[in-house]
Amino acid sequence: xxxxxxxxxxxxxxxxxxxxxxxxxxxxxxxxxxxxxxxxxxxxxxxxxxxxxxxxxxxxxxxxxxxxxxxxxxxxxxxxxxxxxxxxxxxxxxxxxxxxxxxxxxxxxxxxxxxxxxxxxxxxxxxxxxxxxxxxxxxxxxxxxxxxxxxxxxxxxxxxxxxxxxxxxxxxxxxxxx
Numbered sequence: 499x500x501x502x503x504x505x506x507x508x509x510x511x512x513x514x515x516x517x518x519x520x521x522x523x524x525x526x527x528x529x530x531x532x533x534x535x536x537x538x539x540x541x542x543x544x545x546x547x548x549x550x551x552x553x554x555x556x557x558x559x560x561x562x563x564x565x566x567x568x569x570x571x572x573x574x575x576x577x578x579x580x581x582x583x584x585x586x587x588x589x590x591x592x593x594x595x596x597x598x599x600x601x602x603x604x605x606x607x608x609x610x611x612x613x614x615x616x617x618x619x620x621x622x623x624x625x626x627x628x629x630x631x632x633x634x635x636x637x638x639x640x641x642x643x644x645x646x647x648x649x650x651x652x653x654x655x656x657x658x659x660x661x662x663x664x665x666x667x668x669x670x671x672x673x674x675x676x
Contacts, residue, residue: 527555527556528555529553529554529555530553530554530555531547531551531552531553531554532550532551532552533547533548533549533550533551533552533565534548534549534550535547535548535549536548542568543568543569543570543571544566544567544568544569545566545567545569546564546565546566546567547564547565547566547567548563548564549563549564550563551563551564551565551591553565557599557600558597558598558599559596559597559598559599560591560595560596560597560598561594561595561596561598562591562592562593562594562595562596562609563592563593563594564591564592564593565589565590565591565592566589566590566592567586567588567589568586568587568588568589568590569585569586569587570585570586570587585613586611586613587612587613587614588610588611588612588613589610589611590608590609590610590611591608591609591610592607592608593607593608594607595607595608595609595620597609601628601629602626602627602628603625603626603627603628604620604624604625604626604627604638605620605623605624605625605626606620606621606622606623606624606625606638607621607622607623608620608621608622609621616641616642616643616644617639617640617641617642618638618639618640618642619637619638619639619640620637620638620639621636621637621638622636623636624636624637624638624649626638626649629662630660630662631659631660631661631662632659632660633649633657633658633659634657634658634659635649635650635651635652635657635658636650636651636652636655637649637650
């Protein structure tokens with residue numbers, strides 16, 4: 499089970515590996531987005547995307563009903579520097595949140611990426627999928643720098659999952675000396 503937890507952690511670790519720049523994908527690069535509505539609050543340095551929000555960077559995609567981005571003023575900007583200048587400090591995705599990569603997906607009701615804490619926290623009906631492997635819980639916490647993944651169940655319940663061994667591993671187990 500530990501290899502799958504590492505793989506599940508890699509789901510967002512790879513995508514958000516450079517906390518100072520808040521990236522969705524390993525390679526970084528331009529981020530495109532679409533939404534039904536956009537509102538920027540200059541005094542709060544907050545950008546709110548609402549309605550079928552879709553953010554894409556390379557092979558990574560973040561989808562949610564609402565995504566709010568909070569910016570720092572550290573990139574040469576103070577008040578009045580224009581729409582969404584500075585580095586992202588925090589990102590909150592709400593309402594059926596999906597993080598999709600070619601080999602792995604995560605789903606939850608809410609996700610918070612905090613640059614200072616170097617973590618991503620998914621809450622509410624969390625499902626992490628990698629190939630045929632699935633883990634379900636109530637909370638998924640990815641501590642990026644330490645590469646630690648924690649999945650917690652809802653109170654009174656247990657974390658549930660399915661781990662499907664690779665065919666090569668199953669064949670090798672049959673060849674083990676006893």
